Structure formats: structure tokens, C-alpha cells
Amino acid sequence: MAKTFLKPGEVSSRKSFPEPNSSRLLGIGENAYDYESTIAASLLTRNTSLPIHNYKEALLYAVKEYRTVVVVGETGSGKTTQIPIYLLKAGWTNGGKAIVCTQPRRIATTTVAARVAEDLDGSKGTLGQVVGFAVRFDNCWDSERTKILYATDGALLRMMLTDPLLLKFQVVMLDEVHERTIATDILCGLLKKIQRLRSDLRVIVSSATVDAEKFRDFFETNDSEDSSYNTAVILSVEGRSFPVDIYYTTYPVQDYIQAAYETTLEIHKKEQDGDILIFVPSSEQVDRLVERFQSNELQICNLRKDRKSLYCVPLYSGLPYKEQLAAFQPAPVNERKVVVSTNIAETSVTIQGIDFVIDTGFCRIRVYSPETGMDFLCIQSISRASADQRAGRAGRNRPGKCYRLYTEDSYWNLLVEHSIPEMCRTNLATAILQLKAIGVENVMNFPFVDAPSAKSVATAFEVLYAIDAVTEDGVLSEFPGMVMADLPMEPFFARTLIAAKDFECIREIITIIAMLQVEQVHGDSVFKYSSSREHKSFESARKPFCVAEGDLLTLINIYDAFEASGHSMRWCGHHGIVPNLMKKARLLRRSIALSLSNVMYGLYGASALSHADELLSQKNPDPSSIIKAILKGFFMNSAVVQPDGSYLTLVGKKSVTIHPSSVLANRLPKYIAYCESIHLKRTYVRNITVIEPQWLIQVAPHVFEKRKSRIEEKWKNLISE
């Protein structure tokens, strides 16, 4: 197959394509801005200025003639909003079918849907009718009326549990495929399989230029030499970003924090107006650099004759929401804003007004080790694709500059072309459970875009077997396996939730899952104090709720106290608790209860609602019942204390340490179980509960009974040491 690189507007076609218009017009960015609405221009102006308009005929032709169309182009082309509209107007939804367009993130899914609804009907009020969205626990669409559905990739995957051939849809568009999220990757494989059975289905994948051919070849089914039988084609659309000048260092830098600081001062001294965005790998380094700027503010404004000042704001996901907002506020007149950010600003959010990017060339990523079953967080060099994405952040409004704190030689020879896809660096238990539930019998034969290692697939099966999701032969069990796949949460929590029925503590387990979801972001808790930066305030705010059993029951206490206060804002304020997060937990509890009513009790509509309320009514179970239900999902994460205050996991014999934010950090109970572990300098465990060793044998005899005597012997030795 020819591997020529196409210019914008070119299609590798068997027939001639309509010529695109040559004009290149400018307008508002395509990516929905997350923190406030920035729809400024009139819709008419915006739409006619989108580059994608020049390719409308070419696109419709390609979709008609080919089963798969790979649309390549930078952000800002308008493809996300316009392609579904073109297809709708061209009649692709006739016959009661719809178009679905996936996004990797919830916020983009809902905001894009709102914009397209407004585009079509002139009013956002129609969202949920012709145009709708589907994200977990929030469905805003109508299976009869909705013609364009925006969904998160994970939500579409979940729909395949009930509609494995996606018969509702005539066209499936996977957007941002180059991000290689695990859900998008799995959808690619599943769609390739569906295409064998449904010749009418059209697939559009939208990707960054660099890997378009990979996806075209992945979907191409023509084995013959005759390209007129090709089933997949690339359509290339230009973006609307501005040129960005790239600068490299002459020599490798020793200290990139120092280099970033100095480069910022140079820019401030010599360059015209425009804000600066600095990418560093970790939140810790963000804080360090911000502090450095803040303590030198006076000297910095003396750098310029006009004494223009410079102020610096941090940005990372763990930062309290209100503090994040400062990064998005436009800079005051005669001040220059410097945003120091982690990877969050690379794709997840867009900051307007950035003209200069400083790229350290590093990021922190999570890597799963199937050998140890542990997650590692390590700092790595970014990929060239990432570096280009970061640079592009400077060219959204006008031409910009990007300063790379590494040499050009490093860029070409040290950085890899693409980052490792999520599929190949995460625990696959959830993904494989889903594939099994959708009906993929032989996971090793699945058409992966990039296949994960056999070892990580094997480990995932072991994990699924341990929590009863699959049999010894790797076959999905009707119960609890299928039920776990149906529940919209990680399989370990699903297992716990199912067990909660037998232990009569559904209400409590739902509360724990909801609270953990809200607390998921590190450093972020329901308390307004950061557990790391304001540790003292954090601890004293949490103290009234703490119990000796550990973090999980402490979370129940916090939630129950919030309920008892009548969801009072004043109560939250008095206890240093963020009301919005508690509100979120409250909504999540109801959503989880509703899912459980649907999935486990087969209830829908009004009866599901009243059943959900019933599940959430007070039962006051024994604390040990709650912990046993937790153990049913997390017994693999049990550990015994060591003389030095660390712990040894009972399965796998790994050394772990209680994370300083845990209520058990200084108490060192003999036996614990934890919900989460992460390896930094040491392996930290979080969300911990105290357990009795005999409970392990009770909840997981298949793992602990056989080894009971041996393990007990070992424990005796460990404790007597």
C-alpha cells in the first residue's frame, strides 16, 4: 500500500474528488473550553470560517465510497462539530439510525453536544432531542429522536453490552483517536469486527496527521493489489492553528527547572506581550517553580523599562477547583501571566492567550508492571507527538514561540515518535472483563491496534479469576462476572458492591465507592485543605470523623454526618468541607444505587428509583460486615505490618508503606487491606482499612485456605521478629 503523505485536501482516491476551496479562514478554536463558556463570535461567522467547510463534498464522497474514512487534521478544523451535521443533512440518519461521535473526556462530550444542538436549532434548550450526549450517570438523549449522539468512548463501549453490533448507528465517528485511550483502542478493534458483519456501517476516525496511515491500514480490508477495491481512505484537512517558531537549547540542560525560570525571564525581558505556559512533569515541581517566581516578583518587574510585571499561577488536576480558575483568567493590562502546568494543559484543557510555551520535555506517567501487579509513576521523556502538541499550545490565537529545553538532536534521536498507548501500559482487568462481556471469546485473537503483552493479558485473567469474574478456563461467569461487567465501575468495586448484598451493607458500600470517586484526585479531598500542602489544617478538620478502623469507615462517617446535617452548607463550612464535593457524592450514591437496581435486580423506571432509595436507607450493619464486603473485592491487597513500620503484602510479598494522608499513617495496625497502591520512591498504599486475618480465609478461601498454615507460620515469624 502506498505510504505517501497527503497534503490537506488530497485523498488517495480511485475517482477524482471535488476540489476544496483554497481559502484559509480563521475563527474560534474548536476545542470546547472547559472552565467557562467562551462562545464569543456569532455562530454564523464561526461556522463559515471553519476549514472543514472546504472539505464537505470530499468528505461526503469519501463516506459514500469507503467504509472507513480517516480524517486527519490539527485541532481547530471544526471536524468534531461539523462532520456529524454534514452526515445528518446528507441523509445518513434516514431509516431511524443515528450518528455517534466519541470523545475521550466527559467535559468535551457535553460541551460539544450543547454547541451542535445550538448550531442546528439555534437554541441550547433542544439538547437531548436531535442532538444529545451520553456519559456515565448522565444520559441526555432520546433513542427515538436523537440523530447525533456525542458519547465518551467508554460510554459507547458500555452500550455495546446491550447492542454489540451498534445497530442503532449508521455512522460511528471516533474522535481524537491519536490519544490512544484504552476505550478508543478497544472500539477500533470492535468496529473492525463489526464491519465484517455490517457492510452498511460507516466508520470515521479522526486522528492527528502522524499516525493516520496506521489507522487506515488497520481498517483496510482489501487484500488485492487493485486499489479500486480499497475500503479505507485518508482525508486530510488543515487545521487553523498558527505557525509556532521552535527554539532548542544548544547543549542539554542540567536543571530544567532552573532553565525554565531563566528562559521565562528572557522572554519577559525581550519579547512583546503574550502569556507563557511552562510544562513540567509533576505538581511538586509546579509548586516549586511558582514559589520561585513569587518570591522574586519585585526584581522581575525591574527587568523591563516599562516595569511591566509578571505573575505566576500553578495548574494541575489535584489543585482545588477555585485555584485552578486563576490560570484561565485573562491577565490584567500591563501584566504578563505565566502558567506553570503539568500535562493537564497538553490536551485536557486549553488556556487562551498563550503566545510562548516552555517545554521541559518530561512528563510523569503511570506504568503498570504485570510482574508485580503494581503501578509505577515515573518521570519520562515525552514523545515527539507530545512535544508538538505542547508547542501547538502557543499558536492558537496568533503566531507563537516554543522554547524546548533540550537539543534538536535529542528531539529527533532521543524522543520516541509516539507515547506508549494506554492499552500497553495499564492493568487490563477492566478492559478484558468488558471484552468478554461484549462476547469476545478469544482475547488473544482480538484485533488490537497495538497488542498488549501476553504477560499483561495473563495477569489480567489471574486477577479476574481471583475475584470470581472468570472461571479457571477464562470463561466469563454469569454471576458475578456478567454483573460486574454491567456495573459502571472498576471490577474490584463491583465485586465489593455485589458482596455487600450478602453482608447487608449496600448503603455503606455505596457511600464508600461514591466518596472514593469524589476523593479520587490526589491532594483533593472533601476537605478544603490540601492533605499535602496544609497538612495540619487537614488533619484537624478530619479528626472529628476519624475511626480506628481506617479511611473507609471514616469516609462513611463524614458522609453520614453531612446527611444528618440536612446537607447543610453551613455545616460544611463549619467543618472545612467543600459542599460541592459532598453534593457530587450524594448524586453519585444515587446513580450507583440506581445502576445496582437495574443490573442486579432487573428493575427499571419508577420501581428502580424507589428500590434505589430503599437500598440507600439506613441499616446500621456491623463494621466487620462492611470490611468483609470490601475484602471480597480487595483481599489481594492485604498486608501485614513489619518491625520497621512498613507492610508486606500477603499475596505477592511486596513491601508497601501507608501513605501519609491515611488516618492509619501513624497507628500501624497489624493487618490492613487497601484499595489503591502507587510506586513513587516507595510503594504507597491509600484508602486503607484494618482487617482480621481470619476474614481473609472467610472471603477468599480459594486463595488463603490452601496456604493457610504456611501463611500463618509466616505471619507468626513476621510478628515475633
Next chain:
DNA sequence: GAGCACTGC
């Protein structure tokens, strides 16, 4: 006394 990148169901 030491600390988690970013998503999603």
C-alpha cells in the same frame, strides 16, 4: 516526614 501525571465507566 513526605507527598499522584491524566482520563474514563
